[in-house]
Amino acid sequence: MSTVSNGLVFAGTRGLASRCIVFIIETCGKDLVSAILGPPRNEQTWWSHETSEELWQIADRYGIPYLESMDDVSRYGGFLVSVLWNKIFPAHTLARFDRGGINLHPAPLPEYRGSFARTHAILNGAESFGVTIHYLAERADTGDIIGEMRFPVLPSETALSLDTRAQLYGYALFCEVWLRLLDGSFVPRSQASLIAEHKREPRFYTTRKIAELLESADVPRDAEQLERLYRALYLPPRFTPPKWLVQRVLANEVRTILRRSCAPGTALNVAADSQLTPGLPEILLRREP
Secondary structure (H helix, E strand, C coil), X not given: CHHHCCCEEEEECHHHHHHHHXXXXXXXXXXXXXXXXXXXXXXXXXXXXXXXXXXXXXHHHHCCCEECCHHHHHHCCCEEEEECCCCCCCHHHHCCCCCCEEEEECCCCCCCEECCHHHHHHHCCCCEEEEEEEECCCCCCCCCEEEEEEEECCCCCCXXXXXXXXXXXXXXXXXXXXXXXXXXXXXXXXXXXXHHCCCCCCCEECCHHHHHHHCCCCCCCCHHHHXXXXXXXXXXXXXXXXXXXXXXXXXXXXXXXXHHXXXXXCEEEEEECCCCECCECCEEEEEEC
């Protein structure tokens, strides 16, 4: 119980963070939490559909100080809990927490360090995905693992559906790890050891990689690769497949349908209309003798 005794600071975003802080309060009481760090009050967040109560509203409901800047966290010590917090804690901030801290990372580690792992898992053709809780360290996503869950990637998975499922598994994992932190029954595993033993391969994905994918129209891809890229880039409202990708995927689908329906020897001509509806081109189909 000493690890998470009074002096806990919670930092997070999205509906998952709201559910996790409520679980902490329900299991240990509001007096355990010294402060909550989150987005600015009354900000119109893109994840508002995920929760009926933002972090600042939970803080107000329980009378817990609410912080909008990481600079303010340095006034507090104790134990730091991060759930989908979208910034890296600097070393001097982490040093303020004498009992360390944990982070919920929405992907397997060390295979998917960094950002937008859902997209890269689909592009990599991964058969499984997961969520991880690890100790915070100076280098992002490198701390010892104290809990993880793996689950299968479905054949038609998009980045959005994978993200949604990761949120559900993430909450289940957080509840289990939190209870194990309270009773001391968790067993940390070193990421460095997993890598050294060749059990897992470390990879780090930057946000810049997404921009490169969205602008990669000149990269040659076959029909299967285009369809996979479409699913990997379908993560509204963060980003959606660009117009060039939508056109190519639909054109390939039309060609496939026509090949199955046309009589042998019929030539196909599939062209895109010169006037396209936003995000969804109207394909003109012509059969030529």
